[in-house]
Amino acid sequence: MSRSPTDFEERVYAPQRITAIVATLAEDGVSPAHVLAGSGLDEAAPVTRVSYAQVATVLHNALRLAPDPAFALRAGARMHLTQYGIYGYALLSSRTYAQLLEFSVKYRRVIGPMTSMAYDAEHNPAICSFEPLLSLDPCDPLYRIALEFTYAAHLTLCRDVLGPTFNLTAVHVTYPAPAHANAYATLLQCPTVQFAQSANELHFDPAWAGCIPQLQDGITHEMARQSCQQFLDELTHISGTAALVRRALADQMPWRFPKIEAMALELALEPRTLRRKLEAQGTSYRQILADVRRGLAIEYLRKTRMTTEEIASRLGYSDAANFRHAFARWTGKTPHAYRLI
Incomplete structure (x- = not known):
């Protein structure tokens, strides 16, 4: 993962x-x-x-x-x-x-x-x-x-x-x-x-x-x-666009999940330019957002007693079922099975 x-x-x-x-x-x-x-x-x-x-x-x-x-x-x-x-x-x-x-x-x-x-x-x-x-x-x-x-x-x-x-x-x-x-x-x-x-x-x-x-x-x-x-200090300047997006998402999550248009505005870019820059790095805004969500989900399951419903809500899913499907896609396990490991 x-x-x-x-x-x-x-x-x-x-x-x-x-x-x-x-x-x-x-x-x-x-x-x-x-x-x-x-x-x-x-x-x-x-x-x-x-x-x-x-x-x-x-x-x-x-x-x-x-x-x-x-x-x-x-x-x-x-x-x-x-x-x-x-x-x-x-x-x-x-x-x-x-x-x-x-x-x-x-x-x-x-x-x-x-x-x-x-x-x-x-x-x-x-x-x-x-x-x-x-x-x-x-x-x-x-x-x-x-x-x-x-x-x-x-x-x-x-x-x-x-x-x-x-x-x-x-x-x-x-x-x-x-x-x-x-x-x-x-x-x-x-x-x-x-x-x-x-x-x-x-x-x-x-x-x-x-x-x-x-x-x-x-x-x-x-x-x-x-x-x-x-x-x-130099690392801050040389990191690519994907790094800037990850950092911005890490600063804003959980609770806030901006669409690509809002993220582009925050980075002072046109949405089309942001998509192009991410594609050049072999990724996409959707992929980065999923990666950040996945990381948070695993952290919550490993280190907190939050219920599946609470985690789903915090990660912006409409219901726990959607979160369970996404988590199984990421890990091959349900949140409940993962927590028992």
């Missing part, structure tokens, strides 16, 4: 995640050309910028080709600090581990992450939570491998900054235990791994929150922070 980032098609992010996936499958005898098939990328012609769309294509290929179901955990473990560029320097020079985590949350978009991240230093100083960006559905393999990659990458990065003694105390995921569940404890070096939980979380000893990275430096951190902020 897709949850496309607003800049899904824009080639603005570093390719290290794709590189890590390709290298991991190459170890298992899978040709890089097969892993990159359909992505527009070629191992013989290295690129410095890729899009979320290309990452998603590579991940789908890897899911189909990988002989080792734990490949995403292994690939994430390759993500050392030096592979994050200026963002990595900002983390390395952080004053404390807590500051590192707070920076990670605020500037995470710089690295084109597979998951969003949350950290509450005041109320939960020993927990980081994550949500995959390319899928909302815990039963979707893309959701699982995005989380596996992120968890392993987070562990590697923390050890690069804080030293090899850093360990996780617990790993929580929202999906049921996969066939390779035993690999989590081994590759994440954490004996407490719990599946089918209410949230995706990494737990660590709270004493680490105040730990000072060995190479902390206030001036370097501020210089790196400014560079990351500049990149985020």
